[in-house]
Amino acid sequence: MNIGPYLLANNLFAAPMAGVTDRPFRQLCRKLGAGYAVSEMVTSRRELWNSLKTSRRANHEGEPGPIAVQIAGTDAAMMAEAAAYNVERGAQIIDINMGCPAKKVCNKWAGSALMQDEGLAVSIAQAVVDACAPHGVPVTLKMRTGWCRAETNAVRLARAFEDVGVQMLAVHGRTREQGYGGHAEYDTIAAVKAAVRVPVVANGDITTPEKAREVLAYTNADAIMIGRAAQGRPWIFREVAHFLATGEQLAAPLVAEVRRLLLDHLQDHYSLYGEFTGVRSARKHIGWYVKSLPGGADFRSRMNSIEDCVAQLRAVAEFFDELGAGIDRMPVGGVATQDNDEQEAAEVNA
Numbered sequence: 201m202n203i204g205p206y207l208l209a210n211n212l213f214a215a216p217m218a219g220v221t222d223r224p225f226r227q228l229c230r231k232l233g234a235g236y237a238v239s240e241m242v243t244s245r246r247e248l249w250n251s252l253k254t255s256r257r258a259n260h261e262g263e264p265g266p267i268a269v270q271i272a273g274t275d276a277a278m279m280a281e282a283a284a285y286n287v288e289r290g291a292q293i294i295d296i297n298m299g300c301p302a303k304k305v306c307n308k309w310a311g312s313a314l315m316q317d318e319g320l321a322v323s324i325a326q327a328v329v330d331a332c333a334p335h336g337v338p339v340t341l342k343m344r345t346g347w348c349r350a351e352t353n354a355v356r357l358a359r360a361f362e363d364v365g366v367q368m369l370a371v372h373g374r375t376r377e378q379g380y381g382g383h384a385e386y387d388t389i390a391a392v393k394a395a396v397r398v399p400v401v402a403n404g405d406i407t408t409p410e411k412a413r414e415v416l417a418y419t420n421a422d423a424i425m426i427g428r429a430a431q432g433r434p435w436i437f438r439e440v441a442h443f444l445a446t447g448e449q450l451a452a453p454l455v456a457e458v459r460r461l462l463l464d465h466l467q468d469h470y471s472l473y474g475e476f477t478g479v480r481s482a483r484k485h486i487g488w489y490v491k492s493l494p495g496g497a498d499f500r501s502r503m504n505s506i507e508d509c510v511a512q513l514r515a516v517a518e519f520f521d522e523l524g525a526g527i528d529r530m531p532v533g534g535v536a537t538q539d540n541d542e543q544e545a546a547e548v549n550a
Contacts, residue, residue, distance in 0.1 A: 204338030210235035215427030224468035233437030244273025244282035268293040276327035312376035329365035340368040345388040348377040373404035409443030432488025459520035
């Protein structure tokens, strides 16, 4: 599969999630089988570009290409300027956020709130495409099925976005009104795929290899995007890849491998955030790994009292050493996804 001039390793994408898909997490997902990963959303507000939070979100040091940066905002000129700014700093693909349902984002009429104003949404897409075209940088866009159940306008918007030059569309099978509740529906994604010629990516409730195959077949989408199911289980990408290629389930990872992956991830995480922020922001990742494991709830509680990196690493190593003394492989089927409140907090606070 291609996005503009870039040939991707496969059609399994890590979904952009603010507060989650930072550089260490993206690199981990790529290492474990994701063919593509987009950055956390970066604001279009110029006065925040030099903030520590934005600089961390825009950090791509050592990351394999193509480098994809997601931008968010409500003003066409500001979004165009943000696109150009990120291209100057190495972005090879610009992704427009029209899918985030977080209240903090939608209350400012950004993210999926833009789907309520189709004229503004299309003008933003046009402005970003025009800013990127001189540099040969393709523009993609992520959206939802609509703002609410009564107005699922994804198909109409998809045609308009294609007309102004957007080169790939990702669709989450929920409305903004649903947030992360209820169940994703795939009829709208299938309708978007039938309506446009550009690649379409299906997103929402893809938590198992079997579900990945089912969604690809039902929607005829060119790729799938996995978000919450990769939290604490980043090896889901290689499980899906193996199942799609062979029809067989891949064995669960060894406890010893997960121990090593998580410890390496934490070291990379600390290197990006520093000790004070790193040890605190790492807690959510550790919590997702252990949430469904024996003793995981107690360990999560103890973890919240640890405030230095060395002690956090040691505690994680000891937890997995103890787990590995009883079982060789990770339990199967323990997908540790968040509830809605946890997801909202991760998106707007991290």
